[in-house]
Amino acid sequence: NAGVTQTPKFRVLKTGQSMTLLCAQDMNHEYMYWYRQDPGMGLRLIHYSVGEGTTAKGEVPDGYNVSRLKKQNFLLGLESAAPSQTSVYFCASSRRTGPNYGYTFGSGTRLTVV
Amino acid sequence: RKEVEQDPGPFNVPEGATVAFNCTYSNSASQSFFWYRQDCRKEPKLLMSVYSSGNEDGRFTAQLNRASQYISLLIRDSKLSDSATYLCAVNHGSSNTGKLIFGQGTTLQVKP
Numbered sequence: 001n002a003g004v005t006q007t008p009k010f011r012v013l014k015t016g017q018s019m020t021l022l023c024a025q026d027m028n029h030e031y032m033y034w035y036r037q038d039p040g041m042g043l044r045l046i047h048y049s050v051g052e053g054t055t056a057k058g059e060v061p062d063g064y065n066v067s068r069l070k071k072q073n074f075l076l077g078l079e080s081a082a083p084s085q086t087s088v089y090f091c092a093s094s095r096r097t098g099p100n101y102g103y104t105f106g107s108g109t110r111l112t113v114v
Numbered sequence: 115r116k117e118v119e120q121d122p123g124p125f126n127v128p129e130g131a132t133v134a135f136n137c138t139y140s141n142s143a144s145q146s147f148f149w150y151r152q153d154c155r156k157e158p159k160l161l162m163s164v165y166s167s168g169n170e171d172g173r174f175t176a177q178l179n180r181a182s183q184y185i186s187l188l189i190r191d192s193k194l195s196d197s198a199t200y201l202c203a204v205n206h207g208s209s210n211t212g213k214l215i216f217g218q219g220t221t222l223q224v225k226p
Contacts, residue, residue, distance in 0.1 A: 101212060
């Protein structure tokens with residue numbers, strides 16, 4: 001089982017460049033999430049999706065866009081990268097909420113914006 | 115005040131010691147609670163859910179105190195391999211979107 005797969009694993013961007021991070025899950029999970037993790041800030045939710053074709057803003061959505069055209073894929077886009085977006089990005093998925101719905105995370109994308 | 119707070123540590127303990135971490139949350143409507151383990155430069159992995167009555171998984175015990183709004187993780191007989199960062203996570207109030215709010219994590223270093 002692949003679980004949650006993120007690509008790419010590493011990337012260096014110049015300020016103003018754009019890129020798309022791909023998250024794919026093979027667990028038939030309904031819910032998917034994008035978080036960023038920064039030292040001293042913990043994991044912060046960027047955007048999330050509760051099903052195919054739906055997306056919603058999280059805690060820190062500015063500068064990012066997302067799309068969920070297929071249930072198994074959740075894309076995170078940076079239209080014009082800024083140094084403040086240097087971070088480790090984690091995608092996660094979960095089945096519908098219930099008592100024990102805990103997330104499965106991908107291995108992360110380390111992004112540096114110079 | 116942050117919605118979910120943890121003491122970042124680090125907690126430095128000898129092998130075989132018992133260590134406990136607490137995590138406080140601010141939203142009394144929260145219903146789901148979790149502990150995750152994160153190794154250096156790796157993704158968080160679910161360690162255990164936290165049930166109202168408390169639950170145990172081997173050397174790990176998780177408890178929930180709704181009145182004081184905190185969850186705890188107790189690790190008995192610490193191993194070198196337990197060295198990691200432990201993140202608590204709480205669902206976003208009564209929301210049914212599955213959103214989790216994470217604490218900053220508590221770093222544990224187990225020494226020989």
